[in-house]
Amino acid sequence: MQAMNSEELLAFLAAVGHAQRLRIIKELATGTLYVSELARRLGVSRPLLYMHLERLEKAGLVIGRLELSDDGKALKYFELAPFDVQLNVDTILTAARLDGADAQRDGSGEAGKHSPKGTPQ
Amino acid sequence: MQAMNSEELLAFLAAVGHAQRLRIIKELATGTLYVSELARRLGVSRPLLYMHLERLEKAGLVIGRLELSDDGKALKYFELAPFDVQLNVDTILTAARLDGADAQRDGSGEAGKHSPKGTPQ
DNA sequence: TTCATGTGTAAGTTGAGACTGACAGGTGAA
DNA sequence: TTCACCTGTCAGTCTCAACTTACACATGAA
Numbered sequence: 001m002q003a004m005n006s007e008e009l010l011a012f013l014a015a016v017g018h019a020q021r022l023r024i025i026k027e028l029a030t031g032t033l034y035v036s037e038l039a040r041r042l043g044v045s046r047p048l049l050y051m052h053l054e055r056l057e058k059a060g061l062v063i064g065r066l067e068l069s070d071d072g073k074a075l076k077y078f079e080l081a082p083f084d085v086q087l088n089v090d091t092i093l094t095a096a097r098l099d100g101a102d103a104q105r106d107g108s109g110e111a112g113k114h115s116p117k118g119t120p121q
Numbered sequence: 122m123q124a125m126n127s128e129e130l131l132a133f134l135a136a137v138g139h140a141q142r143l144r145i146i147k148e149l150a151t152g153t154l155y156v157s158e159l160a161r162r163l164g165v166s167r168p169l170l171y172m173h174l175e176r177l178e179k180a181g182l183v184i185g186r187l188e189l190s191d192d193g194k195a196l197k198y199f200e201l202a203p204f205d206v207q208l209n210v211d212t213i214l215t216a217a218r219l220d221g222a223d224a225q226r227d228g229s230g231e232a233g234k235h236s237p238k239g240t241p242q
Numbered sequence: 243t244t245c246a247t248g249t250g251t252a253a254g255t256t257g258a259g260a261c262t263g264a265c266a267g268g269t270g271a272a
Numbered sequence: 273t274t275c276a277c278c279t280g281t282c283a284g285t286c287t288c289a290a291c292t293t294a295c296a297c298a299t300g301a302a
Contacts, residue, residue: 010143013137019127020260022127029213035280051259072269087206087208088204088205089146089201089203092150141290157248166293168294194299195298196248197250
């Protein structure tokens, strides 16, 4: 898995760092499932599950795809995306370094991207 | 770093998965600091910083120690604890497996430790 | 004594994320 | 037509972590 910047790393960590979402990952580890079935297995409401799946998808941990079953029903399947992140001080420092590089690339001069105040006071 | 059960893994991930705490780790990566100084550098209130440091310490990411400075002042120093966690599906499944083993060991018969309902309905 | 420095904590507010319930829409089968 | 499935989303509530303000208490130096 490629190196992430702080924002991506944070999205990833925040996504995994939640009990329900860990359970979702465990369940999806057994194979691809559609939303309603997954909700039933976990004993979780479907709208809630949607929120978690959305979060996991944004962080790149799961992939969703709408499929038509044999009998014509639409089923939203989710499968686990392969991920492997080494987490130590270096990972974090590297992410921070990437932020700087990102800012160099897309902004002209790294003017405050996340914090509107720029440098801390 | 040894294998963690779900609870420990969750504490770890939730601790790191927060922007402010990532900043704390980055700052501590440059060396040991005492709380007030760290608060100044990060532009964060001291009570707030305490909360974050507490969280990080419980997750085993930092270590705090009270020291007496030359001029007799008590300073609470924090330093980064070495940590290195590989995060992938196996890590998560292994954590879940450890939960079961833990339950075997300390309870008589794995009766619902986290979820009071036991098996999902 | 007063000031500037530090630790530690209690009490309150706030805001975001987690969660519920209800809806609108689609399909195929009885 | 009704039922049993499914998807997708809205509008709320609720809970808890995050955050602020304020305090009590030490120390050494001016």
